[in-house]
Amino acid sequence: MRPFSQVSPHGTGDPSPGDGPSRVFLFDVDGTLIRAGGAGRDAFLRTWERVFEVPHAFDRFSFAGCTDGAILARGFREAMGRDITPGERDRFFQVYLDLLPGLVAEATHYRVLPGIREVLEALSERPDCQVGLCTGNLERGARAKLARGDLNRFFRFGGFGSDSDDRGVLTAIAARRAREIAGRDVEVTVIGDSPRDLEAARANGFRSVLVATGFHDLKTLAALAPDLLFPSFADVPEVLSRLLGPRTAPTEAPT
Numbered sequence: 001m002r003p004f005s006q007v008s009p010h011g012t013g014d015p016s017p018g019d020g021p022s023r024v025f026l027f028d029v030d031g032t033l034i035r036a037g038g039a040g041r042d043a044f045l046r047t048w049e050r051v052f053e054v055p056h057a058f059d060r061f062s063f064a065g066c067t068d069g070a071i072l073a074r075g076f077r078e079a080m081g082r083d084i085t086p087g088e089r090d091r092f093f094q095v096y097l098d099l100l101p102g103l104v105a106e107a108t109h110y111r112v113l114p115g116i117r118e119v120l121e122a123l124s125e126r127p128d129c130q131v132g133l134c135t136g137n138l139e140r141g142a143r144a145k146l147a148r149g150d151l152n153r154f155f156r157f158g159g160f161g162s163d164s165d166d167r168g169v170l171t172a173i174a175a176r177r178a179r180e181i182a183g184r185d186v187e188v189t190v191i192g193d194s195p196r197d198l199e200a201a202r203a204n205g206f207r208s209v210l211v212a213t214g215f216h217d218l219k220t221l222a223a224l225a226p227d228l229l230f231p232s233f234a235d236v237p238e239v240l241s242r243l244l245g246p247r248t249a250p251t252e253a254p255t
Contacts, residue, residue, distance in 0.1 A: 022185065024178040025123055025243070026134035026158070026171065026206075028192035029142050031064070031214020033116050036145050037107030039100065040137070044071065046103075047096040051088075054079055064215040065196030067136030068093070069165035093138060101144040112149040113213045115233030120154045122240050130182065133158025134174045134190055134200070136167060157181060167196050168203035175204065189243065198224050209243070 027033055030040065041063060048056040057078035063071055072092055076084040084092075104110065123129045131154055135142050139160040146152045159174030175188045190201035193214025201208035210226040211233060212218040218231050233239045 022182070022187060023126075023129045023244075024132060024175065024182075024186045024188045025129065026132050026174050026178075026188060026190050027120075027155075028190075028194070028197050029133065029135040029137055029145055031193035032113070032191060032197075032211060033151060034113060034145060034149055035109065035111050035213075036104055037109035037111075039103040039107040039110070040141070040145070043096050043100040043103050044075075046099055047092055048075070050095055051092050052079070062215070065136065065167070065192070065194030067161035067165045067167060067170070068096075068138050068141060069161055070136070073165065097138065097140050097144075100141055101147070104144055104148050110148055112151065113233065115236045115239060116151070118236040119233050119239055119243075120151070122236070123243075124154050130157075130178055130186070131155060132174050132178055133160065134171050134192070134197075135159075136161045136170070136196075138162040167200035171200040171206070172204050175206070193221075195221075195224055198226055 030036060041058070044058055044063075045056060048058070056075060058071070058075045060078055061074060066074075069089070072089060073084055076088070120131060123131050133142060133155045135158065137145065137160060139158070139162045142158070142160060143152055146155070157174070157177040159170035159172070159177070161170065163173045164170045171190060175186065178188070179186050188204070188206040189209055190197060190206050191209040191211065192198070192201075193211050194216055198208045198210060207228075208226040209228040209230070210221045210224065211230045212221055213232050218229070222229055228242055230239060230242075
């Protein structure tokens with residue numbers, strides 16, 4: 001397994017167990033923690049219809065792993081043939097964030113994914129761990145999606161699409177916030193369901209964990225050779241054992 005980096009304000013070294021959290025687990029939202037039953041995409045389409053007068057182009061590409069800003073920028077360029085202006089972007093997301101909570105509340109197929117609550121509870125109870133968010137959703141959008149599943153209580157910080165359109169950058173921001181809270185060196189694990197989550201982890205030298213509960217199957221994710229791979233988090237003891245186990249354990253998918 002590739003070593004994963006420490007994010008340190010003071011330099012390198014082995015932190016002592018009593019100094020505060022040393023392990024940080026950054027979770028993606030859609031496809032990793034929850035499935036929002038299409039509410040996010042529906043909000044994009046409905047917002048477009050209200051704000052712009054031409055047909056949308058969101059059907060031309062996948063939203064999986066993209067930041068909200070990148071989705072809008074690409075969709076706008078495809079539909080309009082030019083780049084979106086800051087004013088147009090602000091207007092779009094104002095309407096989007098007003099619509100999203102209601103659509104999440106109404107989503108018939110909304111669900112918290114298997115094992116997620118138990119894994120979050122276990123990690124949150126450990127004095128040596130922090131859990132945070134690392135998502136392409138705008139922060140208000142992420143919080144709206146998690147509220148229905150009562151998951152916001154686990155996450156006091158994160159990196160969001162409102163911080164940057166670049167997943168690598170927002171992942172670095174989440175890690176910086178974790179370090180500031182911990183007041184010490186932190187070892188970062190990024191947990192997601194898409195190739196873009198993996199790319200963001202690797203761009204920062206962090207450990208990568210993929211779970212096949214999103215829009216990519218286990219075989220596709222295995223070909224990317226993440227540091228850890230799970231079909232789901234349903235087997236909570238196994239998940240926790242591997243997340244918290246020896247860092248030199250070989251990377252392999254459970255059979």
